[in-house]
Amino acid sequence: MGNADSNAYRNHLSRFLPEEQSDIDGVFDAISGSSGSSAAKNGKATKKTVTLGALQAYMREPLPEQMTVRLYNGMKSIDLTGKSSEPSEQIAKEQFVIFMSNLLKGNADEKITIIMRMISTTEGPVKGKQIQEFTEDLIMSVVHVLNYRKELKGWNLENTRDSAGGVKALASQLLSELKLADGATPVSPQLMEMNFDQSAIEDWVYRVPHISTFLSVVIRQGLHVLHSLPDQTKEIVNLVPGCKGIKGRGLVSLFDIPSIIYINSHLPAELQHKWRLLFSSRLHGESFSQLCGHIVNKGPCIVILRDLDGYIFGGFASHSWEVKPQFQGDNRCFLFSVFPSLAVYTYTGYNDHYMYLNHNQQTMPNGLGMGGQHDYFGLWVDSDYGKGHSKAKPRCTTYNSPQLSAKENFTLDALEVWAVGDLPESTETKGKKSILDVDPEAQALLEMVGKSRQSEGLREPIEDDEDN
Numbered sequence: 001m002g003n004a005d006s007n008a009y010r011n012h013l014s015r016f017l018p019e020e021q022s023d024i025d026g027v028f029d030a031i032s033g034s035s036g037s038s039a040a041k042n043g044k045a046t047k048k049t050v051t052l053g054a055l056q057a058y059m060r061e062p063l064p065e066q067m068t069v070r071l072y073n074g075m076k077s078i079d080l081t082g083k084s085s086e087p088s089e090q091i092a093k094e095q096f097v098i099f100m101s102n103l104l105k106g107n108a109d110e111k112i113t114i115i116m117r118m119i120s121t122t123e124g125p126v127k128g129k130q131i132q133e134f135t136e137d138l139i140m141s142v143v144h145v146l147n148y149r150k151e152l153k154g155w156n157l158e159n160t161r162d163s164a165g166g167v168k169a170l171a172s173q174l175l176s177e178l179k180l181a182d183g184a185t186p187v188s189p190q191l192m193e194m195n196f197d198q199s200a201i202e203d204w205v206y207r208v209p210h211i212s213t214f215l216s217v218v219i220r221q222g223l224h225v226l227h228s229l230p231d232q233t234k235e236i237v238n239l240v241p242g243c244k245g246i247k248g249r250g251l252v253s254l255f256d257i258p259s260i261i262y263i264n265s266h267l268p269a270e271l272q273h274k275w276r277l278l279f280s281s282r283l284h285g286e287s288f289s290q291l292c293g294h295i296v297n298k299g300p301c302i303v304i305l306r307d308l309d310g311y312i313f314g315g316f317a318s319h320s321w322e323v324k325p326q327f328q329g330d331n332r333c334f335l336f337s338v339f340p341s342l343a344v345y346t347y348t349g350y351n352d353h354y355m356y357l358n359h360n361q362q363t364m365p366n367g368l369g370m371g372g373q374h375d376y377f378g379l380w381v382d383s384d385y386g387k388g389h390s391k392a393k394p395r396c397t398t399y400n401s402p403q404l405s406a407k408e409n410f411t412l413d414a415l416e417v418w419a420v421g422d423l424p425e426s427t428e429t430k431g432k433k434s435i436l437d438v439d440p441e442a443q444a445l446l447e448m449v450g451k452s453r454q455s456e457g458l459r460e461p462i463e464d465d466e467d468n
Contacts, residue, residue: 009080009094012101020226027225028096031058049090050075062148063222067141070118070134071219075099077117103215104226108206115205115215116198125195131178132192135171138214143167143257145221146240154243155260159252166256169342173262177208210265213239238264238272241420245277254304254312254416259338263302266344267316268332271300271421279417286412288383291368292359295321295417299424303368304338305381305388305415309406312338313390315370315379317355320424325364329354335371335378335401345378345401353398359383371398379404386412 013021032048052072059068076087078095102110119134120126143163146152157163172188178196179185186194196204205211216236220227241264246253255263264272278301279294295301297320304314318332331347333354347354356369356377364374367388371378378396381388390405 009098012098015101015105023225024097024100027223028093031055031223047092049092050096051090055091059222062145062224063141063218064137064144066137067218067222070137071222073121074103074114074118077114078102100219100225103212103219108202108212111205111212111215112198112202115211116201119201125197126201128175128178128186128191128194128196131196131201132171132175135174135211136167138211138218139167139170139258141218141222142214142239142261145218146257149221149224149227151221151240152243152257153240154247155240155253155257157257159243159246160260161252161254161256163256163258165339166258166342169339170258170262173342174208174210178204210262238269240264241272242274243277244274249283251277251280251283254306254414255338259342262342263316263336263338263344266334266336266346267420268300268318274422275302275418275420276423277416278419279415281412281415286385288359288367288381288385291381291385291415291417292321292323292357296323296357297321297424298419299422300420302418302420303370303379303381303415304418306339306413307388307405307407307410308413309410310413311340311404311406311410313379313404314338315355316420317370319355321355321357321368323357323359325358325361327353327356333370333399335396335399335404337401337404345396345399348398348400350397371396371401373397381412381415388412 016024028050029048031050031054052069055072056065056068059071063071072091075091075095076089078098079087080092080094099114102114116126120130140163143157147157175188175191176185178191179200180194181197181200213236217239219225220236239261240257241260260275264275278298279291281291284290284294299320301317301321302314303317304312306312313336315335316333317329319329322328331349331352331354333347335345337343337345351373353371353373356365356367358364358366360366360383366383368381369377369379372391376391377389378392378399378401379388379390387409388405388411389409390403391408392401392403395402
């Protein structure tokens with residue numbers, strides 16, 4: 001490696017703190033140690049390198065094999081000589097460090113050559129189909145490695161929908177952001193056969209931060225490197241929110257892991273760290289009164305439901321739900337679809353009909369609604385529980401969403417509501433205390449006459465916040 005090259009290498013190395021450098025050194029030594037190459041012949045020490053076989057042996061459990069091969073191709077693509085000669089099959093330490101530096105600390109420009117080689121090993125433009133395969137592999141690897149490392153924070157593959165469909169849905173959503181050189185957005189299925197050059201992929205990576213975040217998670221958690229150090233961004237820390245209220249209740253959520261990641265990324269940053277189950281029709285019964293009782297004054301919430309045709313969709317309410325005949329909320333609210341496609345639909349500015357909840361009124365509609373207008377909501381769950389509608393011809397005025405349900409007027413199959421972020425303090429106090437908690441004298445009197453606390457068994461189980 002020439003003088004200029006070694007300077008470039010030192011610049012890459014200087015991006016890492018001393019403890020990060022030693023972490024990278026340790027992982028490289030561990031992988032190269034398992035490569036089985038003869039370390040010394042005739043008394044001469046050979047320079048440590050990493051082979052594909054060594055990387056596969058090291059990553060066999062944490063990552064799917066196809067992602068390990070893509071990471072190897074990315075490392076191999078780093079040209080240390082500047083002569084664009086045929087890359088060696090052995091990964092040198094310098095290539096390993098520059099790979100880490102560019103993908104974990106670099107900008108879109110620095111990442112792009114590596115990502116191009118991870119998508120395809122041949123030079124030149126890549127096809128839409130190859131980008132799709134790369135994106136699906138990447139998302140699948142994120143779910144796999146977080147599950148393997150037990151980093152799903154209370155979610156798991158048993159208490160959520162099957163992730164295979166979610167992987168494809170999220171990949172399709174991210175691919176829909178691809179643009180051609182003239183700025184046009186190609187439509188599926190033509191996209192699969194279209195060619196995209198390096199500048200188109202760079203633009204995509206720049207505009208779709210999920211790609212860089214997912215790569216960072218796959219590298220950190222897959223190689224188990226820099227995964228516990230303080231440089232991790234909020235995007236990684238809050239990639240998956242903590243899950244409360246589902247443990248031990250035998251419930252499978254309407255969400256899958258990829259859709260949780262995607263919907264969570266659209267929430268206000270201060271709400272992304274935790275979701276808590278407030279209501280499930282399968283746990284609390286199919287009753288509008290029960291629904292209102294569980295969700296009113298609980299802070300910002302996500303409502304998700306499935307119709308009888310299997311379509312899954314919902315909305316984010318930025319404020320506590322209140323029962324009143326007026327619209328409420330603000331422009332942070334949005335509607336979303338999870339199945340058959342994954343998408344988020346945000347505020348248009350056309351009106352302020354963000355969210356609505358009314359019950360037992362004679363003159364105004366009774367039910368839960370988001371977007372549109374009375375009798376023509378983007379999402380509506382009627383107080384006559386089980387009925388709903390999603391009307392949009394062609395789009396919901398408030399959120400620009402299409403019809404979210406299979407049929408305009410739908411029948412409800414299941415519904416969940418999740419509080420996001422920390423519960424309002426007043427709510428937590430109310431939820432955890434009865435009059436007997438507040439007045440120990442009343443409790444003592446009851447105990448003196450041999451009466452038990454009848455309310456004890458009726459309260460919702462409160463999960464310990466430390467318990468994932």
